[in-house]
Amino acid sequence: MNQKLLLRLVISAVVIILASCSAPATPPQPIQPSTATQAIPPTATRPAVPATPVTDTFIIAHAQDLTALDPHQSTSSADVNYQFNVFDTLVIRGPDMKLQPNVATEWKAINDTTWQFKLRKDVKFHNGEPLNANAVKFTFDRELDPNEKALTASAVNIISKVDVVDDYTVNIITKSPDPLLPARLAFYGGSLIPPKYWKEIGGAQAFAKKPVGSGPYKFVEYVKDDRLVLERNDDYWGTKPAWKRLIFRPIPETAARVAALTNGEVDLIVAVPPDQIDAINNSGKARIEGALYAGFYAYVVNVKVKPLDNKFIRQAISTAIDRKAIVEKLWRGRGAIPSGAYPLTDITGFDKSDPPLEYNPEKAKQLLKQAGYNNEEIFIEAPTNYIANDKPLTEALVSMLKNVGINAKADLMEFSVRQQRLRDKQVKGMMLGNPTSALFDPDGMIWRLSQPDAFYDLGRWNPDWDKLMTETRAITDEAKRNAGYKAANKMFVEDMPWIVVIEPEQLWGIGNAYTWKARPDELIRVVEIKIK
Amino acid sequence: MGEGGVTKPMARFILLRLIRTFVTVWGVITAVFFILRLSGDPVSLLLPPFATRAEQEALRVQLGLDQSIFVQYLFFIVNALRGDLGDSLYRREPALGLVLERLPATLELALISFALAVVVAIPLGIVASLRPRSLQDHVASIITLIGQAAPTFWIGIMLILVFSVTLNWLPTSGRGDIRQLIMPSVTLGAYAMASIARLTRMSMLEVLRNDYIRVARAKGLKEQAVILQHAVKNAAIPVITVMGLQFGILLSGAVVTETIFAWPGIGRLAIQSIYNRDYPVVQATVVVTALIFVLINLVVDLLYTVLDPRIRLSK
Numbered sequence: 001m002n003q004k005l006l007l008r009l010v011i012s013a014v015v016i017i018l019a020s021c022s023a024p025a026t027p028p029q030p031i032q033p034s035t036a037t038q039a040i041p042p043t044a045t046r047p048a049v050p051a052t053p054v055t056d057t058f059i060i061a062h063a064q065d066l067t068a069l070d071p072h073q074s075t076s077s078a079d080v081n082y083q084f085n086v087f088d089t090l091v092i093r094g095p096d097m098k099l100q101p102n103v104a105t106e107w108k109a110i111n112d113t114t115w116q117f118k119l120r121k122d123v124k125f126h127n128g129e130p131l132n133a134n135a136v137k138f139t140f141d142r143e144l145d146p147n148e149k150a151l152t153a154s155a156v157n158i159i160s161k162v163d164v165v166d167d168y169t170v171n172i173i174t175k176s177p178d179p180l181l182p183a184r185l186a187f188y189g190g191s192l193i194p195p196k197y198w199k200e201i202g203g204a205q206a207f208a209k210k211p212v213g214s215g216p217y218k219f220v221e222y223v224k225d226d227r228l229v230l231e232r233n234d235d236y237w238g239t240k241p242a243w244k245r246l247i248f249r250p251i252p253e254t255a256a257r258v259a260a261l262t263n264g265e266v267d268l269i270v271a272v273p274p275d276q277i278d279a280i281n282n283s284g285k286a287r288i289e290g291a292l293y294a295g296f297y298a299y300v301v302n303v304k305v306k307p308l309d310n311k312f313i314r315q316a317i318s319t320a321i322d323r324k325a326i327v328e329k330l331w332r333g334r335g336a337i338p339s340g341a342y343p344l345t346d347i348t349g350f351d352k353s354d355p356p357l358e359y360n361p362e363k364a365k366q367l368l369k370q371a372g373y374n375n376e377e378i379f380i381e382a383p384t385n386y387i388a389n390d391k392p393l394t395e396a397l398v399s400m401l402k403n404v405g406i407n408a409k410a411d412l413m414e415f416s417v418r419q420q421r422l423r424d425k426q427v428k429g430m431m432l433g434n435p436t437s438a439l440f441d442p443d444g445m446i447w448r449l450s451q452p453d454a455f456y457d458l459g460r461w462n463p464d465w466d467k468l469m470t471e472t473r474a475i476t477d478e479a480k481r482n483a484g485y486k487a488a489n490k491m492f493v494e495d496m497p498w499i500v501v502i503e504p505e506q507l508w509g510i511g512n513a514y515t516w517k518a519r520p521d522e523l524i525r526v527v528e529i530k531i532k
Numbered sequence: 533m534g535e536g537g538v539t540k541p542m543a544r545f546i547l548l549r550l551i552r553t554f555v556t557v558w559g560v561i562t563a564v565f566f567i568l569r570l571s572g573d574p575v576s577l578l579l580p581p582f583a584t585r586a587e588q589e590a591l592r593v594q595l596g597l598d599q600s601i602f603v604q605y606l607f608f609i610v611n612a613l614r615g616d617l618g619d620s621l622y623r624r625e626p627a628l629g630l631v632l633e634r635l636p637a638t639l640e641l642a643l644i645s646f647a648l649a650v651v652v653a654i655p656l657g658i659v660a661s662l663r664p665r666s667l668q669d670h671v672a673s674i675i676t677l678i679g680q681a682a683p684t685f686w687i688g689i690m691l692i693l694v695f696s697v698t699l700n701w702l703p704t705s706g707r708g709d710i711r712q713l714i715m716p717s718v719t720l721g722a723y724a725m726a727s728i729a730r731l732t733r734m735s736m737l738e739v740l741r742n743d744y745i746r747v748a749r750a751k752g753l754k755e756q757a758v759i760l761q762h763a764v765k766n767a768a769i770p771v772i773t774v775m776g777l778q779f780g781i782l783l784s785g786a787v788v789t790e791t792i793f794a795w796p797g798i799g800r801l802a803i804q805s806i807y808n809r810d811y812p813v814v815q816a817t818v819v820v821t822a823l824i825f826v827l828i829n830l831v832v833d834l835l836y837t838v839l840d841p842r843i844r845l846s847k
Binding site: 224253 | 571572573574575576577578579580581582583584585586587588591594622623624630633634688689692693696697700703704705706707708791792793794796797800801804807808809
């Protein structure tokens, strides 16, 4: 009996562990992962159902639950959407991704390392406490206090200190010249918190149970893995949202999430994989909204392993990829082909006149010959069930590379194993990633992720690039900054340290009763959603 | 079974069981502890992608993950003995609390599924056994075949397609309303139902061949009495063993079902925590699940003695 029991227990433990290899689940990520498993067939044959009746509650279904109600303790997509409906930031991006005043009415650099922000005088937290210069100082002091262990600290750690000039003016001093500071404050890490309430309630732990912000919605209730309930802040200083209640629900399974939308149970869903576009658009109840991803899907090359240390091999790989076919077939036309190191959505750096990355199998073969390629094995590594099409993309790539005579091999793994490989620089060949940044500037994505010591740094490939990027990031003048980045992109395309493949559209499904424009930074601000 | 003689061996039996339980849970948790840490990295999952290696190292130190695995294990065991299973790396609150919070949802789902499975399976198995190879037997065997062969996630998604998307009768997911309980419990119970029904049929067929059944019939007892009083009771022992096992399988099946139907139970918590490498939460889930398993086994063993006094508790 005892042996049998032990066996049962071990089996059940192993089942739980093995389940991690097969069951579709979603790790918390800054980017919405999608678990494209079971496709629901298009429902075109069904008669159109009348649009969802508009109620006083708006329901958003994410793929994951929230992980933290403390706005400085998470960067996962569901949490960031919560942050941007409950809290305010100094600066915010409009639907066009241009920076707009929010709590700060204006800002300017008063010297190389000091940005001055003037605040609105009519902003109050949900507890009635005024949002003033003191609250701004308190927010960043708290976030950067090592004892607070804030996970968003790395988004604002360029700040050295905050000075209160008067009740409604603050100076934010940076460690080095930083033209991007206002942009940094417009994303996670920028959520402002109430100092008086914070102290009254007794700090982070208690605050996370009953969070108070100054945004368009107030916190009501949170039931783990089930729902987050928010209520409209009728005293909100800005545009008031159309719904009295806003509910977040986690629905991890893609098919169930899509069904909940077409069924009218929820109003907006995130992380729709491309194979569900028709099912949603043909439902008669909801439609797809897409926005180009503020980043791209790229394979980060380990430039220290043979034969990938040879740039001609890397060029050959890039030239062998039929990106147009990938956009058309895997993403149903919803995506674009990048031209180098910067996504098309970048406001600075990206140059429209640069040609998209080239596909030319004959040239690829020639480059291989030139590099003296000797049929060495090249590993194409990717996590599965992490981002839309991660597995099919990798498989497609392997066959395209084989077509020009590259001995490519797919190596697929669980997401957290991928993270470990990147951390330990144990990437055998090249690893799929979905680098992105909400700064819309090369400093936000390519440089932050590939600079020495960064997560995607798998070895330096060109000291000139490092020098040029370091110099350019401190330039405040827009034209000079653009020129620097343009030169850097030429180097990048020549060296190909990342094999950039596609800038896909991120997809959402929304009920037909509403109008909404999806944002490249993937935020869902309910004040931007309107009833038709 | 004399009333006076039962207590002492029973007490000894339970005590022995408790000691074994302790050893078993320790073995399982040790295996899980080391297997979990073989691959994956919670720190790079926690921090934003642009966090530097230095920032990652700092968090690693803060979470105690910089220590050698054996030191971590030692700390874990010492704390576990004091009833402290650690804090979730993500939620920064006690892992055991997170599991216990979700336990009612899983138990609710498992119990309802189980009840549903048993209520359907036993009559189905009996009916099938009464006329082997008849139409009713074939129909029953087709039903059980589907229940055993169809993967849980497939059943779940098909139910959503039919009852939520097409017919719009039931909500797709969530917990709270009784209507939200229907599809998950059918999905989860399908496999157990099929297994129990098949075993009931087999066990009944075996019992019905016995001489005492023939004697009972020869005595002129009504067929109904023969089946219900003599056959079913004797056929029940293997069925109860399997039911105990099936309940355990239900708990692991909850992983898939809870994910499909967004049911806030420990299965979903477990899978999410494995993905996130939230070690303390996975460990707490395993401890709690293991204890439930042990408890079920204990109940099954005690039930044996009630059903068949010939079975002794000693070994």
